[in-house]
Amino acid sequence: xxxxxxxxxxxxxxxxxxxxxxxxxxxxxxxxxxxxxxxxxxxxxxxxxxxxxxxxxxxxxxxxxxxxxxxxxxxxxxxxxxxxxxxxxxxxxxxxxxxxxxxxxxxxxxxxxxxxxxxxxxxxxxxxxxxxxxxxxxxxxxxxxxxxxxxxxxxxxxxxxxxxxxxxxxxxx
Amino acid sequence: xxxxxxxxxxxxxxxxxxxxxxxxxxxxxxxxxxxxxxxxxxxxxxxxxxxxxxxxxxxxxxxxxxxxxxxxxxxxxxxxxxxxxxxxxxxxxxxxxxxxxxxxxxxxxxxxxxxxxxxxxxxxxxxxxxxxxxxxxxxxxxxxxxxxxxxxxxxxxxxxxxxxxxxxxxxxxxxxxxxxxxxxxxxxxxxxxxxxxxxxxxxxxxxxxxxxxxxxxxxxxxxxxxxxxxxxxxxxxxxxxxxxxxxxxxxxxxxxxxxxxxxxxxxxxxxxxxxxxxxxxxxxxxxxxxxxxxxxxxxxxxxxxxxxxxxxxxxxxxxxxxxxxxxxxxxxxxxxxxxxxxxxxxxxxxxxxxxxxxxxxxxxxxxxxxxxxxxxxxxxxxxxxxxxxxxxxxxxxxxxxxxxxxxxxxxxxxxxxxxxxxxxxxxxxxxxxxxxxxxxxxxxxxxxxxxxxxxxxxxxxxxxxxxxxxxxxxxxxxxxx
Ligand code: SF4
Ligand code: SF4
Ligand code: SF4
Ligand code: FES
Numbered sequence: 001x002x003x004x005x006x007x008x009x010x011x012x013x014x015x016x017x018x019x020x021x022x023x024x025x026x027x028x029x030x031x032x033x034x035x036x037x038x039x040x041x042x043x044x045x046x047x048x049x050x051x052x053x054x055x056x057x058x059x060x061x062x063x064x065x066x067x068x069x070x071x072x073x074x075x076x077x078x079x080x081x082x083x084x085x086x087x088x089x090x091x092x093x094x095x096x097x098x099x100x101x102x103x104x105x106x107x108x109x110x111x112x113x114x115x116x117x118x119x120x121x122x123x124x125x126x127x128x129x130x131x132x133x134x135x136x137x138x139x140x141x142x143x144x145x146x147x148x149x150x151x152x153x154x155x156x157x158x159x160x161x162x163x164x165x166x167x168x169x170x171x172x173x
Numbered sequence: 174x175x176x177x178x179x180x181x182x183x184x185x186x187x188x189x190x191x192x193x194x195x196x197x198x199x200x201x202x203x204x205x206x207x208x209x210x211x212x213x214x215x216x217x218x219x220x221x222x223x224x225x226x227x228x229x230x231x232x233x234x235x236x237x238x239x240x241x242x243x244x245x246x247x248x249x250x251x252x253x254x255x256x257x258x259x260x261x262x263x264x265x266x267x268x269x270x271x272x273x274x275x276x277x278x279x280x281x282x283x284x285x286x287x288x289x290x291x292x293x294x295x296x297x298x299x300x301x302x303x304x305x306x307x308x309x310x311x312x313x314x315x316x317x318x319x320x321x322x323x324x325x326x327x328x329x330x331x332x333x334x335x336x337x338x339x340x341x342x343x344x345x346x347x348x349x350x351x352x353x354x355x356x357x358x359x360x361x362x363x364x365x366x367x368x369x370x371x372x373x374x375x376x377x378x379x380x381x382x383x384x385x386x387x388x389x390x391x392x393x394x395x396x397x398x399x400x401x402x403x404x405x406x407x408x409x410x411x412x413x414x415x416x417x418x419x420x421x422x423x424x425x426x427x428x429x430x431x432x433x434x435x436x437x438x439x440x441x442x443x444x445x446x447x448x449x450x451x452x453x454x455x456x457x458x459x460x461x462x463x464x465x466x467x468x469x470x471x472x473x474x475x476x477x478x479x480x481x482x483x484x485x486x487x488x489x490x491x492x493x494x495x496x497x498x499x500x501x502x503x504x505x506x507x508x509x510x511x512x513x514x515x516x517x518x519x520x521x522x523x524x525x526x527x528x529x530x531x532x533x534x535x536x537x538x539x540x541x542x543x544x545x546x547x548x549x550x551x552x553x554x555x556x557x558x559x560x561x562x563x564x565x566x567x568x569x570x571x572x573x574x575x576x577x578x579x580x581x582x583x584x585x586x587x588x589x590x591x592x593x594x595x596x597x598x599x600x601x602x603x604x605x606x607x608x609x610x611x612x613x614x615x616x617x618x619x620x621x622x623x624x625x626x627x628x629x630x631x632x633x634x635x636x637x638x639x640x641x642x643x644x645x646x647x648x649x650x651x652x653x654x
Binding site (some may be wrong): 067069070071073074075083085086087088092093094095119150 | 274275276280308309382385387388389391400414
């Protein structure tokens with residue numbers, strides 16, 4: 001057991017009013033300084049390539065989705081947010097997702113899916129806001145997840161720069 | 174039995190089997206691609222090499238699938254030399270491998286992946302472009318061949334030579350241009366093609382009906398028995414996320430099907446995956462309406478109570494446990510019993526398929542149920558006061574029109590789907606065979622096990638349980654009927 005004794009107050013402190021005046025003077029001084037808070041929805045946060053927003057699927061320049069429904073992101077996701085059903089396509093790649101769902105309420109924006117993907121098909125976008133009237137609407141399907149490659153290019157370049165050394169040393173194909 | 178020493182452990186080996194089999198049977202892992210316990214060994218892939226010392230000769234590295242066991246042999250599967258040759262062998266196998274694991278159906282259960290992980294080197298040293306071959310070559314209705322992925326182990330070739338005894342595949346061309354091909358590029362024939370996709374150690378042979386439907390690690394695998402004929406091959410039912418059954422695959426059973434199964438059974442999903450399952454319905458003044466199980470059972474009981482001349486008709490898919498419960502119910506009701514016996518089909522062959530699409534004929538017959546053809550059943554129940562139809566697909570096999578035509582007979586139905594019949598008083602859902610525990614007795618008397626691979630639809634209970642409850646409701650134990 002520890003007995004904590006209060007500090008004895010000095011006479012000036014016990015008089016009360018001088019301390020009030022001191023506190024108010026600080027408040028008054030701060031009124032004229034530049035605020036450090038932000039008017040969030042009107043003034044959005046600055047975003048750059050390091051921002052890890054919600055994951056999005058890359059649509060390549062030829063209009064096809066890059067994902068082959070390999071399921072690597074599904075198994076890497078620690079929040080079990082991703083569900084994929086694959087199927088056959090006539091494109092030379094043979095395989096594509098027929099259903100690709102990310103439950104945005106589960107997603108913890110960790111970026112593991114981006115890291116796991118062997119096809120550069122899923123990247124963390126800079127989209128952060130998430131609100132809707134029902135839970136079902138926040139389970140995003142293929143159509144809601146697709147983004148043209150150009151919209152994600154900044155992040156793609158960043159991830160490549162980050163991984164460059166690793167990629168160079170272990171590439172097999 | 175021959176005594177040999179493997180990794181310092183003395184084991185008894187069967188002299189008729191190669192060294193690799195002795196290792197596997199004693200729980201010592203030796204990689205293999207071309208060897209398969211059900212096929213003639215050829216020793217073409219060299220991944221199974223181990224170090225062997227015999228007598229005074231220096232230790233040498235041999236292919237364990239082509240080496241007979243000899244008394245006093247000292248085997249080391251783990252020596253640096255053995256690992257080294259296996260790593261080199263993998264490097265050659267991977268030299269032209271497309272490494273398209275992200276799109277390959279075999280990923281996750283691929284021997285090439287597994288052994289590369291265990292023994293291979295992490296870096297490729299090739300600079301040349303990889304061999305380009307045909308990636309989607311159809312070999313008939315069942316199989317697609319990816320020539321790039323094939324490692325030319327020739328298991329598929331030997332399957333048709335050794336197991337079905339009707340050769341259909343061959344290694345065409347020579348050297349690095351070798352590819353697997355059917356004779357004159359004709360499509361594969363027969364009811365056993367699917368097996369070559371199972372035994373292909375890589376993803377070169379894939380099933381058209383499974384391709385890309387699911388990643389194998391998302392499938393939960395459960396013991397089951399094939400429902401398509403009275404052979405009752407032991408299978409694994411593989412279920413995707415508790416929903417659809419995506420695959421049936423043969424499960425090794427030395428007494429019934431060894432490693433194999435037929436394509437009819439392999440692709441028999443239509444019924445197990447059917448939608449719109451019945452749960453519980455009863456007849457009211459305005460026709461059939463959904464209700465809870467208790468209400469449906471009491472409607473069933475009042476339809477049966479006090480009726481004379483009752484019949485209990487089982488489906489040929491009823492398990493022994495369900496049949497026993499049906500027999501007890503019949504005894505309480507003083508009812509006749511029989512099961513609907515589907516007609517033999519033309520699939521009979523000299524390998525596995527018996528041509529009798531009734532997986533539990535032997536079990537039901539042993540329990541005293543007579544197998545009657547649908548028309549005979551209809552004749553037998555024509556004048557009955559009430560009839561209990563029980564088991565999955567009983568209406569389908571009896572003919573919905575025969576049930577609809579019944580007049581003066583009240584019907585209690587236990588089936589996966591309801592039928593529109595004026596005589597129907599209650600319909601209670603049953604689990605399909607991948608949703609229940611039980612046993613079927615196959616044509617030779619072996620018991621085939623069924624386990625719960627996925628839950629039945631909400632509200633559906635086991636058929637034997639419901640039949641027992643119905644017996645209680647119709648005439649409570651102890652009371653005189
Ligand atoms: S960011 Fe993380 S939590 Fe979200 S989907 Fe990807 S892996 Fe799952
Ligand atoms: S890891 Fe990439 S390619 Fe694989 S399923 Fe996920 S997004 Fe698609
Ligand atoms: S297709 Fe498969 S089973 Fe046939 S030789 Fe090639 S790797 Fe072996
Ligand atoms: S398994 Fe022995 S050489 Fe292929």
